[in-house]
Amino acid sequence: MTDIEKINKGKELINSQKFDKAIEIFDEMISKDGENYDCIYFRAVALTKASKFEKAIEDWQTLITIKPENADLYCELGIAYHLSQNNTEALKYLNHAVKIDDSNPYRFSSRAFIKERMKDYKGALHDYEKALQIDPNDAISLNNKGLIEEKLGRIEQSKMSFAKADKIDKPIKKENILEKNKNKKSHKLQKPTQKVNLSKKEDKQDILDQIVINETPKEKPKMTFAHYLGTVKSLLGDSKTREEFVDFIKNIFK
Numbered sequence: 001m002t003d004i005e006k007i008n009k010g011k012e013l014i015n016s017q018k019f020d021k022a023i024e025i026f027d028e029m030i031s032k033d034g035e036n037y038d039c040i041y042f043r044a045v046a047l048t049k050a051s052k053f054e055k056a057i058e059d060w061q062t063l064i065t066i067k068p069e070n071a072d073l074y075c076e077l078g079i080a081y082h083l084s085q086n087n088t089e090a091l092k093y094l095n096h097a098v099k100i101d102d103s104n105p106y107r108f109s110s111r112a113f114i115k116e117r118m119k120d121y122k123g124a125l126h127d128y129e130k131a132l133q134i135d136p137n138d139a140i141s142l143n144n145k146g147l148i149e150e151k152l153g154r155i156e157q158s159k160m161s162f163a164k165a166d167k168i169d170k171p172i173k174k175e176n177i178l179e180k181n182k183n184k185k186s187h188k189l190q191k192p193t194q195k196v197n198l199s200k201k202e203d204k205q206d207i208l209d210q211i212v213i214n215e216t217p218k219e220k221p222k223m224t225f226a227h228y229l230g231t232v233k234s235l236l237g238d239s240k241t242r243e244e245f246v247d248f249i250k251n252i253f254k
Contacts (some may be wrong), residue, residue, distance in 0.1 A: 003029065003036075010042055019050035037066055044076070053084035071101035075110055088116050105131035109141045116148060124148050139169030 001009065008027055013022035026043035029036060044059035061078035067073060078093035094111040100246040101107050112127035132138060146161030 007038055007042065010046070012040075014042065014046050014049065017049075019046045022046040023050065023052075026146070035066070037063065040066075044080075048076075048080050048083070051083070054078045057084070069100060071097040071104070074100065075107070078110070078114070082114060082117075087114055090114050091118070101129065103134065105134040105138060105141065108134070109144070109254065112141075112144065112148075116144075121148050121151050137168055139165040142168065144216050 001190065008028060010022040010025040013019070013025070023043055023046045026039045026046065029039045033039070040059050040062055041146035044056050044063065047053075047056035047059060057077065057080050059148040060073060064070070064077065074093045074097040078090040078097065081087070081093065082090035089112050091111065094107070094114055097198050098107045098111060108127040108131040112131065115121075115127060117185055124144065125148045126237040128141050128148065131141045132145065135141070142161050142165035146158040146165065149155075149161060
């Protein structure tokens with residue numbers, strides 16, 4: 001098989017949840033070409049989905065050294081840290097993603113999710129408000145904003161947020177989830193919906209299910225969207241952006 005055929009085979013295996021077999025393909029290719037960005041990228045995806053977070057983190061870090069201005073990679077790395085239950089490091093890299101791409105609502109909503117898991121409710125609320133300044137019609141951020149307002153005892157404000165979210169996008173089914181875009185093929189974090197208590201196992205699987213494969217990892221142009229949600233609304237900057245990156249992650253667990 002040609003290298004392209006091998007990569008496509010690896011992607012098929014990932015989509016079939018045969019992660020170890022996909023990793024074997026990419027391991028072999030990387031052993032021959034240690035700087036093959038596509039192979040390292042897809043191996044990172046497979047490792048993350050296989051819950052081999054330590055190795056996945058190493059690959060995401062390698063990718064960042066190759067493309068240090070790619071905000072999506074910092075988000076992916078942050079997600080891997082989150083899944084490995086290291087929210088301090090997760091927040092560190094999501095902060096960097098915001099710094100690189102602060103016009104992308106997904107960057108703020110993704111970081112808000114981590115802050116909420118760290119019980120920094122005011123910080124999470126601030127980030128959801130920032131995301132909504134960029135994309136006022138983001139039902140997911142509106143819903144999650146309402147959930148945070150409830151936790152802060154701001155009941156009337158939360159009701160308003162839920163009402164706006166319902167008006168834009170019905171129905172909302174899961175609490176605090178990065179939108180899942182079924183029509184786009186992308187890797188790395190939302191679609192909140194009505195309150196549902198998810199177990200850690202369910203939460204973690206939701207996130208992993210959101211890690212979908214792109215046709216070929218390309219450095220996404222800096223979205224004026226504002227792409228996180230963008231990437232999260234467009235899992236990136238506008239509604240379209242979020243769809244792209246959020247293929248990213250659906251529900252971060254604690």
